[in-house]
Amino acid sequence: MDSSQDKNLPATERKLQKARDDGQAARSRDLSHLAVLGMGAAATLVLAQPLVEHLQAALAQQLHFNAATVQAPHSMLERLRAMVFVGMAASLVFALLTSTAVVASAVMSGGWIWSLKPISPQFNRLNPLQGLANLFSKQQLTNVAKMVLLTALLTFVAWRYFDSGIERVTRMALQPSQLALTEVGQWLTLGLALLLLVVFLVALLDVPLQIFLFKSRLKMSHEEVKQEHKEAEGNPQIKGKIRQKQREIADRASVANVPKADFVVMNPTHYAVALRYDEQSMNAPQVIAKGTDLIAFKIRDLAQQHTVPVLQSPMLARALYAHAELEQPIPAQLYAAVAQVLAYVYRLKAALRGEGRMPEELPEPFVPPELDPLQRTTGASA
Numbered sequence: 001m002d003s004s005q006d007k008n009l010p011a012t013e014r015k016l017q018k019a020r021d022d023g024q025a026a027r028s029r030d031l032s033h034l035a036v037l038g039m040g041a042a043a044t045l046v047l048a049q050p051l052v053e054h055l056q057a058a059l060a061q062q063l064h065f066n067a068a069t070v071q072a073p074h075s076m077l078e079r080l081r082a083m084v085f086v087g088m089a090a091s092l093v094f095a096l097l098t099s100t101a102v103v104a105s106a107v108m109s110g111g112w113i114w115s116l117k118p119i120s121p122q123f124n125r126l127n128p129l130q131g132l133a134n135l136f137s138k139q140q141l142t143n144v145a146k147m148v149l150l151t152a153l154l155t156f157v158a159w160r161y162f163d164s165g166i167e168r169v170t171r172m173a174l175q176p177s178q179l180a181l182t183e184v185g186q187w188l189t190l191g192l193a194l195l196l197l198v199v200f201l202v203a204l205l206d207v208p209l210q211i212f213l214f215k216s217r218l219k220m221s222h223e224e225v226k227q228e229h230k231e232a233e234g235n236p237q238i239k240g241k242i243r244q245k246q247r248e249i250a251d252r253a254s255v256a257n258v259p260k261a262d263f264v265v266m267n268p269t270h271y272a273v274a275l276r277y278d279e280q281s282m283n284a285p286q287v288i289a290k291g292t293d294l295i296a297f298k299i300r301d302l303a304q305q306h307t308v309p310v311l312q313s314p315m316l317a318r319a320l321y322a323h324a325e326l327e328q329p330i331p332a333q334l335y336a337a338v339a340q341v342l343a344y345v346y347r348l349k350a351a352l353r354g355e356g357r358m359p360e361e362l363p364e365p366f367v368p369p370e371l372d373p374l375q376r377t378t379g380a381s382a
Contacts, residue, residue: 007220007221010219012228025214026211026215030206035104172184258288262275266310271296271318284329285329311341
């Protein structure tokens with residue numbers, strides 16, 4: 001297998017964010033168990049005594065009968081309704097406390113995520129082969145090993161605690177019932193606290209373990225990282241086509257500026273570039289229109305209609321088209337070549353006005369070979 005396919009690179013921020021959008025995060029079940037058990041134990045210790053006292057008082061009141069009660073049996077339903085309300089209220093408070101603890105533990109371990117994707121139908125989960133593979137995945141094997149270890153620890157701590165306190169529990173039978181119940185309650189509370197301490201220590205180890213496993217599961221290969229960069233920055237081929245379309249649109253729009261040009265320089269069959277120079281407002285000549293093929297012919301025809309000189313200079317036309325932007329000064333490397341053409345145009349216009357003799361044919365201006373796309377392509381092919 002190609003080493004680039006080995007998923008040994010950490011997940012990028014984009015992939016981590018996508019995982020969060022899909023409802024995935026590092027969650028610790030042990031932390032959730034600790035939250036449920038801890039909140040349940042705390043709620044029991046805090047609420048048990050007032051609830052029992054209230055139930056005792058309510059039960060004593062419900063068991064009080066008189067002649068009026070005997071003559072009105074329907075009053076028993078009202079008493080039953082009052083008792084059910086007390087039990088439902090206590091259960092609701094207990095459920096709210098434990099649910100709040102579970103949500104808080106989940107947010108602490110993996111942050112808040114709002115996504116409906118985890119509960120949306122996914123029929124690929126019905127694939128038994130995929131389910132079998134997930135059953136023996138590193139994540140599941142780690143969870144099984146962790147649960148076996150936690151069960152062993154809890155069993156060991158519970159057995160040691162029970163073994164050390166068995167004599168104390170047997171002596172409680174010789175004590176008055178009220179004192180014995182208090183002692184039993186304290187003994188059970190201490191045992192529960194020890195078990196919660198074990199779960200707490202395991203949760204401390206499980207939270208970073210789940211973060212590690214989550215990031216390990218999202219690791220990426222070199223090919224995936226490169227593909228993500230392409231998607232983030234845009235496919236170079238698509239971006240190139242978009243830029244080409246944008247240039248074509250700009251070229252077509254620039255044709256309207258041809259009548260303002262001082263001259264047009266052409267490659268006879270493919271390129272046409274119209275330039276303008278104003279000494280007062282420009283530091284250098286500017287390209288005000290350019291195009292290829294049909295647009296080039298349109299620039300030529302429009303220039304001829306408005307008596308704008310059209311000159312043949314293939315290398316200069318190609319260089320200006322490739323390296324000069326519309327409404328921007330031409331590259332400094334082409335100053336000399338354009339100045340040579342511009343001087344020829346001035347002499348030509350003066351001759352047409354009868355202020356001088358007609359200049360000789362324009363010699364080919366010097367264009368640095370690296371600016372000529374045709375020569376550069378030929379050199380690269382060679």
